[in-house]
Amino acid sequence: MPADPIELTLLHNRLTSICRQMGVAMMKTAYSPVFNEGFDFVCALFDPHGRMIAQAEYNPSMLGAAHHTVHWVLEEVGAQTFQPGDVWIHNDPYRGGCHLPEHMLIKGLFHGGQLSGFAATIGHIAEIGGKAVGALAGDATDIYQEGLRLPPVKLMDRGEHVMDIWKILLTNHRTPKLTWGDLHAMLGSLHIAETQWQELLAGRDIESTLRDTEELMSRSEAWMRREIAAIPAGEYRFEDWMENDGITNEPRALRVAVTVRNGEIIADFTGTDRQTRGPINATYAVTAAATYNAVFHLTDPQIPRNAGCNRPIHIIAPPGSMVNVTHPAPEIGGNSETHCRIIGIVMGALAQAVPERAAAADGASGCNFLFGGVHPDTGEFYANYHFENVGWGAASWHDGNDSQCAPLAISRNVPVEVFETRYPLLTRSFRLLTDSGGAGRHRGGLGTERIFEVRAPEITVSALFDRMQIPPWGLSGGLPGGTTSISIRLAGEKEFRLFTDAFHTVSPSKFTNILVHQGDCIRIVSSGGGGYGSPTGRDPRQVADDVLDRYVSPERAREVYGAGSLKTSPAVPGEGIP
Amino acid sequence: MTQWKELGRARDYLQNQAVHCQLCGKILPRRAWVVSEEGCELVFCDSDCERLYREYWLPRYRTATS
Numbered sequence: 093m094p095a096d097p098i099e100l101t102l103l104h105n106r107l108t109s110i111c112r113q114m115g116v117a118m119m120k121t122a123y124s125p126v127f128n129e130g131f132d133f134v135c136a137l138f139d140p141h142g143r144m145i146a147q148a149e150y151n152p153s154m155l156g157a158a159h160h161t162v163h164w165v166l167e168e169v170g171a172q173t174f175q176p177g178d179v180w181i182h183n184d185p186y187r188g189g190c191h192l193p194e195h196m197l198i199k200g201l202f203h204g205g206q207l208s209g210f211a212a213t214i215g216h217i218a219e220i221g222g223k224a225v226g227a228l229a230g231d232a233t234d235i236y237q238e239g240l241r242l243p244p245v246k247l248m249d250r251g252e253h254v255m256d257i258w259k260i261l262l263t264n265h266r267t268p269k270l271t272w273g274d275l276h277a278m279l280g281s282l283h284i285a286e287t288q289w290q291e292l293l294a295g296r297d298i299e300s301t302l303r304d305t306e307e308l309m310s311r312s313e314a315w316m317r318r319e320i321a322a323i324p325a326g327e328y329r330f331e332d333w334m335e336n337d338g339i340t341n342e343p344r345a346l347r348v349a350v351t352v353r354n355g356e357i358i359a360d361f362t363g364t365d366r367q368t369r370g371p372i373n374a375t376y377a378v379t380a381a382a383t384y385n386a387v388f389h390l391t392d393p394q395i396p397r398n399a400g401c402n403r404p405i406h407i408i409a410p411p412g413s414m415v416n417v418t419h420p421a422p423e424i425g426g427n428s429e430t431h432c433r434i435i436g437i438v439m440g441a442l443a444q445a446v447p448e449r450a451a452a453a454d455g456a457s458g459c460n461f462l463f464g465g466v467h468p469d470t471g472e473f474y475a476n477y478h479f480e481n482v483g484w485g486a487a488s489w490h491d492g493n494d495s496q497c498a499p500l501a502i503s504r505n506v507p508v509e510v511f512e513t514r515y516p517l518l519t520r521s522f523r524l525l526t527d528s529g530g531a532g533r534h535r536g537g538l539g540t541e542r543i544f545e546v547r548a549p550e551i552t553v554s555a556l557f558d559r560m561q562i563p564p565w566g567l568s569g570g571l572p573g574g575t576t577s578i579s580i581r582l583a584g585e586k587e588f589r590l591f592t593d594a595f596h597t598v599s600p601s602k603f604t605n606i607l608v609h610q611g612d613c614i615r616i617v618s619s620g621g622g623g624y625g626s627p628t629g630r631d632p633r634q635v636a637d638d639v640l641d642r643y644v645s646p647e648r649a650r651e652v653y654g655a656g657s658l659k660t661s662p663a664v665p666g667e668g669i670p
Numbered sequence: 671m672t673q674w675k676e677l678g679r680a681r682d683y684l685q686n687q688a689v690h691c692q693l694c695g696k697i698l699p700r701r702a703w704v705v706s707e708e709g710c711e712l713v714f715c716d717s718d719c720e721r722l723y724r725e726y727w728l729p730r731y732r733t734a735t736s
Binding site for chain 2 (some may be wrong): 160163164167168186187188243351358360376406407408409410411416418419420571
């Protein structure tokens with residue numbers, strides 16, 4: 093008998109609700125700001141074959157990767173080895189993972205003694221050992237410098253801690269208390285899934301539930317195929333460049349040919365440059381997640397997100413290239429920086445087919461700023477992974493969003509109050525950056541400028557940025573957005589300088605373990621989004637509003653938009669303090 | 671001839687080399703869809719990757735690689 097669509101919708105919503113509750117538990121109990129403020133995690137449910145049946149709207153980069161990571165674990169250890177209370181942990185990029193900080197915990201869901209599915213979470217553990225405090229070493233040359241690598245191993249055995257594994261983890265991470273807390277938040281999240289799964293199955297039998305989840309996946313697949321079939325068939329090419337790999341200051345090309353045919357999409361990355369010596373290489377799971385993400389942006393957002401909607405999307409990622417790294421190359425920036433750019437090139441290719449649905453390039457850099465040291469107030473070692481939001485690209489129907497997490501994630505930035513409570517860095521200023529949005533009929537979203545002052549005798553800092561030299565592209569005549577930068581004003585100096593100048597780093601955007609001192613100020617600028625359509629087509633009233641709001645300077649309004657004499661709003665109290 | 675074949679690679683921690691799908695490039699954890707053809711073995715994730723290899727990859731790249 094065909095499944096009732098109302099019943100299916102209710103089941104889909106219930107499963108999604110379970111995933112959302114898993115996320116709320118994680119957010120409320122995790123120790124690290126990257127979890128409880130940044131939402132850098134994902135929660136999902138899988139059927140006994142390891143196919144994703146539901147997810148919540150957390151980090152899309154991890155969601156796309158989870159499909160492959162879970163598959164690997166089940167292939168390697170076998171579903172039959174799971175016992176009630178067992179939890180496996182896994183973060184190995186060379187075993188189906190996305191990048192080293194993303195740790196997956198997976199637990200079997202049992203009903204009546206029978207394995208009926210899996211719950212999994214992936215979370216960004218902020219400190220994982222390796223050469224850089226806070227991970228994301230911008231100048232790593234192999235994976236062994238990037239942190240502790242875990243193949244699928246049991247973290248919990250029938251509900252008991254496997255202390256040998258915990259000891260290895262806690263010994264190798266610089267902030268063991270945070271690791272302990274964050275992993276237990278993930279365990280709590282899995283417990284919520286287990287409890288809710290039992291409640292769900294208390295009201296229905298397992299066979300019909302799994303049959304209905306199968307039907308949900310089939311319907312998602314059919315819906316996605318219809319959406320793709322509505323895109324004009326053809327082959328669309330696009331390329332963009334990573335500006336350096338942290339080791340040599342040379343740009344590296346990412347290339348894609350997207351073929352749309354018969355309700356399928358083939359994203360073929362053949363022609364992308366070889367994998368690099370530095371850490372901007374992406375794993376296959378990263379490239380797949382980025383491709384799904386771009387296609388999801390251009391198709392109906394109402395399609396239930398499960399394994400079905402991935403099926404019509406095929407990825408060809410040549411091994412040994414920047415989009416499918418092979419051992420032992422470093423990969424940690426592949427998920428934070430290159431991931432954004434892969435979304436962008438797939439979007440840029442498909443924009444040729446459906447320009448009215450696509451957006452110009454977003455800022456496409458996590459502006460990852462890592463730091464740590466001994467806190468002067470507590471004497472304890474701390475470390476943090478900090479990222480900035482960027483401007484999003486404008487689209488045919490609206491301006492780009494200002495200061496929003498790059499599309500690989502839905503993460504929030506950490507509030508200044510939380511930041512200053514936990515770390516000896518004072519935020520001297522934090523603002524939207526005038527003129528950082530690419531000009532256009534619809535303007536790109538604005539990036540930000542943040543200035544920190546060091547309030548400890550010394551702090552070790554690292555950076556992994558991109559988009560410092562190659563700006564986010566505009567679309568349909570729109571102009572590029574603003575670029576990123578990270579610079580330092582040493583105590584007693586007047587001007588900010590790039591780290592290449594102040595510390596002789598090879599790359600201005602990727603470096604590791606620089607010691608900064610009390611009174612030094614660090615300035616981080618995030619990139620803006622590209623504009624859409626010719627700037628001369630923008631409504632003059634919108635240009636005037638932008639100038640009044642200081643989104644656009646009077647000079648730029650005159651030069652780029654052809655506006656007459658316009659004035660900004662009066663200065664606000666405290667403006668210009670840094 | 672086509673068949674599922676155990677690679678055993680996932681459990682082998684003594685080597686770092688991986689086996690990749692001939693079409694998509696994904697590392698294969700344990701099982702592969704193996705096609706024997708003209709004395710060669712082609713390794714895929716599954717029959718869907720083999721289908722795309724024939725429909726998409728071969729017509730496009732055979733000349734370049736032969």
